[in-house]
Amino acid sequence: xxxxxxxxxxxxxxxxxxxxxxxxWFYIPYxxxxxxxxxxxxxxxxxxxxxxxDEVFSEDDFAQFPPVIQKYVSHSGFIGQPKMDYMRMRxxxxxxxxxPTGPDLRIDYTQYNNAHExxxxxxxxxxxxxxxxxxxxxxxxxxxxxxxxxxxxxxxxDQRGNQMDQACLATYLAESLFVPAALLMGQVSFEQIDxxxxxxSLTYGTVSASGEFMFxxxxxxxxxxxxxxxxxxxxxxxxxxxxxxxxxxxxxxADGLRLPTKLQAIWEYPDEPLVYFDGEISExxxx
Numbered sequence: 001x002x003x004x005x006x007x008x009x010x011x012x013x014x015x016x017x018x019x020x021x022x023x024x025w026f027y028i029p030y031x032x033x034x035x036x037x038x039x040x041x042x043x044x045x046x047x048x049x050x051x052x053x054d055e056v057f058s059e060d061d062f063a064q065f066p067p068v069i070q071k072y073v074s075h076s077g078f079i080g081q082p083k084m085d086y087m088r089m090r091x092x093x094x095x096x097x098x099x100p101t102g103p104d105l106r107i108d109y110t111q112y113n114n115a116h117e118x119x120x121x122x123x124x125x126x127x128x129x130x131x132x133x134x135x136x137x138x139x140x141x142x143x144x145x146x147x148x149x150x151x152x153x154x155x156x157x158d159q160r161g162n163q164m165d166q167a168c169l170a171t172y173l174a175e176s177l178f179v180p181a182a183l184l185m186g187q188v189s190f191e192q193i194d195x196x197x198x199x200x201s202l203t204y205g206t207v208s209a210s211g212e213f214m215f216x217x218x219x220x221x222x223x224x225x226x227x228x229x230x231x232x233x234x235x236x237x238x239x240x241x242x243x244x245x246x247x248x249x250x251x252x253x254a255d256g257l258r259l260p261t262k263l264q265a266i267w268e269y270p271d272e273p274l275v276y277f278d279g280e281i282s283e284x285x286x287x
Contacts, residue, residue: 031152033134037123051083066192075219077256078180084286087113087179094279115181118172118204142205144168167229170209173202174224174245220250242268
């Protein structure tokens with residue numbers, strides 16, 4: 001066998017070994033992002049059990065809140081339910097749009113919201129051109145980061161800074177009505193606008209965020225609109241764009257709670273709104 005042919009066979013073997021190694025790495029369950037997410041979730045859960053096992057929501061807990069919030073809590077079935085320490089929400093196969101310059105994805109999305117202080121942890125699992133893509137969005141101790149990793153090792157983006165801190169705080173505020181124990185911590189304030197609208201504000205540390213909740217005639221939370229979230233443009237600059245969280249498909253659960261089954265997140269661009277997150281809720285668990 002000639003030396004050239006031996007080199008070709010050796011090179012082909014090395015290439016095949018590298019491809020096999022990459023495939024194994026891509027598809028084994030372990031990933032650094034998931035490990036970090038699990039570590040932070042365990043830390044969040046270790047801080048739970050602040051409320052006693054026999055503590056339940058009462059109408060007196062919300063007596064100082066605007067009437068529209070009292071009616072929302074009552075009509076949602078929270079009165080008489082145990083006070084939660086956290087919420088776990090899960091979405092499967094969410095339609096996720098990266099806008100006109102990026103490919104649309106289908107993602108699995110798992111999030112935890114802490115009821116005792118503004119803290120939110122969210123894991124994104126997907127694939128990009130058949131290569132695993134993972135994202136970790138977290139807001140903890142007043143700091144926000146949004147990271148995207150492809151192939152479990154290569155960082156596509158890592159967004160941080162004061163504007164991101166405010167954006168994550170606004171997201172936590174948008175979801176606070178789904179975790180009404182968070183309203184009892186004294187950090188969220190409300191000002192009723194009319195029978196079906198209320199202005200909400202949340203300050204944590206030196207950062208503040210606010211937005212407007214809108215309710216249906218049945219006091220289901222329909223929309224939350226804020227001007228305190230930035231979108232990162234293609235060239236890397238950040239721009240404040242109205243952001244909407246829309247809830248729909250309310251249904252009564254076996255435990256008596258009436259909760260949405262669908263959530264959308266929308267950037268209200270001046271030319272055309274972008275529904276970039278459009279998902280059916282697979283489960284909401286309180287602990």
